[in-house]
Amino acid sequence: MEETKILLSEKEIPTQWYNIQADLPKPLPATLHPITLQPCGPDDLAPIFPMALIVQEVSQERWIDIPEPVREVYKLWRPTPLYRARRWEEALDTPAHIYYKHEGVSPPGSHKPNTAVAQAFYNKEEGQTRLTTETGAGQWGSALSFACNLFDLECKVYMVRVSYDQKPFRKSMMQAWGAEIVPSPSPDTNYGRQLLAENPECTGSLGIAISEAVEDAVTHDGTKYSLGSVVNHVLMHQTVVGLEAKKQFEMAGEYPDVMIGCIGGGSNYAGFALPFVRDKIVEGRDIRFIAVEPIACPSVTKGPYAYDWGDTAKTGPVVKMHTLGHNFVPPPIHAGGLRYHGMAPIICHLYQLGIIEAVALHQNPVFAAAVSFASAEGIIPAPEPAHAIKVAMDEALKCKETGEEKVIAFNLSGHGHFDMGAYDQYFAGVLPDYEYPEAKVQEALKELPEVGD
Numbered sequence: 001m002e003e004t005k006i007l008l009s010e011k012e013i014p015t016q017w018y019n020i021q022a023d024l025p026k027p028l029p030a031t032l033h034p035i036t037l038q039p040c041g042p043d044d045l046a047p048i049f050p051m052a053l054i055v056q057e058v059s060q061e062r063w064i065d066i067p068e069p070v071r072e073v074y075k076l077w078r079p080t081p082l083y084r085a086r087r088w089e090e091a092l093d094t095p096a097h098i099y100y101k102h103e104g105v106s107p108p109g110s111h112k113p114n115t116a117v118a119q120a121f122y123n124k125e126e127g128q129t130r131l132t133t134e135t136g137a138g139q140w141g142s143a144l145s146f147a148c149n150l151f152d153l154e155c156k157v158y159m160v161r162v163s164y165d166q167k168p169f170r171k172s173m174m175q176a177w178g179a180e181i182v183p184s185p186s187p188d189t190n191y192g193r194q195l196l197a198e199n200p201e202c203t204g205s206l207g208i209a210i211s212e213a214v215e216d217a218v219t220h221d222g223t224k225y226s227l228g229s230v231v232n233h234v235l236m237h238q239t240v241v242g243l244e245a246k247k248q249f250e251m252a253g254e255y256p257d258v259m260i261g262c263i264g265g266g267s268n269y270a271g272f273a274l275p276f277v278r279d280k281i282v283e284g285r286d287i288r289f290i291a292v293e294p295i296a297c298p299s300v301t302k303g304p305y306a307y308d309w310g311d312t313a314k315t316g317p318v319v320k321m322h323t324l325g326h327n328f329v330p331p332p333i334h335a336g337g338l339r340y341h342g343m344a345p346i347i348c349h350l351y352q353l354g355i356i357e358a359v360a361l362h363q364n365p366v367f368a369a370a371v372s373f374a375s376a377e378g379i380i381p382a383p384e385p386a387h388a389i390k391v392a393m394d395e396a397l398k399c400k401e402t403g404e405e406k407v408i409a410f411n412l413s414g415h416g417h418f419d420m421g422a423y424d425q426y427f428a429g430v431l432p433d434y435e436y437p438e439a440k441v442q443e444a445l446k447e448l449p450e451v452g453d
Helices: 051-058 068-074 086-092 113-125 139-150 161-166 168-176 190-198 206-218 232-237 240-252 267-283 345-352 363-377 383-402 420-427 438-445
Strands: 016-018 063-065 082-084 097-102 130-135 154-160 180-184 223-225 258-262 288-294 305-309 318-322 357-361 407-412
Touching: 016 232, 016 240, 016 267, 051 113, 051 232, 068 113, 082 240, 086 097, 086 363, 086 383, 097 240, 097 383, 113 130, 113 139, 113 232, 130 139, 130 206, 139 154, 139 168, 154 161, 154 168, 154 206, 161 168, 161 180, 168 180, 180 206, 190 206, 206 223, 232 267, 232 345, 240 267, 240 407, 258 267, 258 383, 267 288, 267 345, 267 383, 267 407, 288 345, 288 383, 318 345, 357 363, 357 383, 363 383, 363 420, 383 407
Parallel strands: 097 407, 130 154, 130 223, 154 180, 258 288, 258 407, 288 357
Antiparallel strands: 016 063, 082 097, 305 318
């Protein structure tokens, strides 16, 4: 078929999420208690998550039903379109067929509401009245603010200080949906006050913001903590993206040879790729999976595969993942959603099994690729998915050299309308490239927990 935009009807929104844990060749390593370092039980997680999400976190069921109220909210923007980037293919003079799933059409402008809506629903069902969370670039904070507004929940967002300063209109978006936003580290928590006393100019990190949000949740009645990436149930909620994409590729009469996505915590790429990863594991399909991260925060490509805390204060669960160390404070690159010290255990596990690959990129070539894409397709991408765009472009140019007609697919996880300051710096030639010093990585790794086999 010759269509550029491949659409599904509302009736084709998935009715179930896909749980990759049912099909993994080896099970995931256990999640550990932050103090005892022994395997967590449901009661250990109950202070921060509702029981429905705890059950999903450890479930081995392949398919989990999506509650109808969640699907009804999904209808505000789902199903999202799958585009064939024909104009970009022509500009690159490549025989490759390039497709992208456009998650920037959601009200908050990214893939994040796919799990935010589900988490707000389950917390409301359990009787909670308030949620706390962290956010880096602001996409997750915006999504949870949107979801809490729909389900009549209060929302408190701890936004990494550098992004709080870089992206003021994300704050306005969250406030429009009724949320309270503070820069992290903040004076609102014991941990935040401690860090500010040590360094009033601290630019913050996702690990610090998580610590503050968890502290807030466990010290206020009727409050739970909500996480926008990394953990299993979040990645599972995002599989609506890949499940829709599978139907759309069937309509297009094609199947991807290469699937690409950016990784910060891992949720957007997992949601896009995991339904296809099942095809590789179960059916032996020949497909490459490429995860892309920034050189400034290279958790998978440089961090060891080890148990570590998910937050700086060591209050959250301990998981086995590629990590730069829970004390890692990344440089202030504009891809704020990719500045986490660790990575989703599922992504790391698949990387360890050799099922997915990972590469790391500098900011400037990433923005150059984003401008090339925007010039041809008209959509200005956020800095995070621009990392995937760069690798998609590289793969398409390889096809130009070899004459191969590969099908290349990437997840356009959000638009860049709140990131024009970064584009201004790029066009002015003052956008810096950061490479985190190896010595600082090694310093941060000295405090990993001592966990036996």
